[in-house]
Amino acid sequence: MRNRDIELDIKVPNQTRYLSLIGRIGEDIAREIDRFSGDRETLAYQINLVLTEAMTNAIKYGNSDCSDNCVHILINIAENELLIRIFDFGQGFDINEVQSPDFNQLEDRGRGIFLIREIMDSVTYIRNGDNGNVLEMIKQLD
């Protein structure tokens, strides 16, 4: 791990009451990154949002078999890249099948993955061997 790298390994109970805690951690990270020249408050909101959306998905759809009923989040900032991994133990799904919302149809749901994709540069959701699934999100911090 290099001198200015940041790595956080977080486990929280899979309850929505902890969304605000994780979101605040994301905002604090945005304010700590010392190689970012863009709008920090926008970045803070964006990291808060992608963590909130991804954790909500993990709680709602992913963690039915999690033995310790937790959500596991890894956040890594190295060089000019933010990497977030969220692990779950559910059935999983094909993220490539998730369509962007039809803006002419007014639906209550279906905007979470769209928002993550809008903010992050790379989003994948893959099987993690025998250890469930991992949603991996990467953003370049230029």
Next chain:
Amino acid sequence: MNITTEEIKNTIVIQINEERLDAHNSGELKAEVQSLFEKGKLSLLIDLKTVRFIDSSGLGALVSGFKNATTNHGTLKLSSLQPQVKSMFELTRLHRVFEIFPTVADALEG
């Protein structure tokens, strides 16, 4: 969820006294709006002055309320969006759907 409601000029003003409107608390807002329409209150205004963060679940609760308003031949307006919250409406094109006012007073006049 900390919500206060007040009737002003035949409009129910719903003040959300939370910093976040997210998957943890948006279900309560959705239920409150539905309950008001079921009670025959047809003009609702949700003031988001204190809300500095909204996620897709929060947006979904507001969309649900808007659809409820349409079904009941009522209205659901929004006021006092903070800049980051407003940008979420723009990103999801929902700013084209809702009537959004700078303040409660503007909404009540509008």
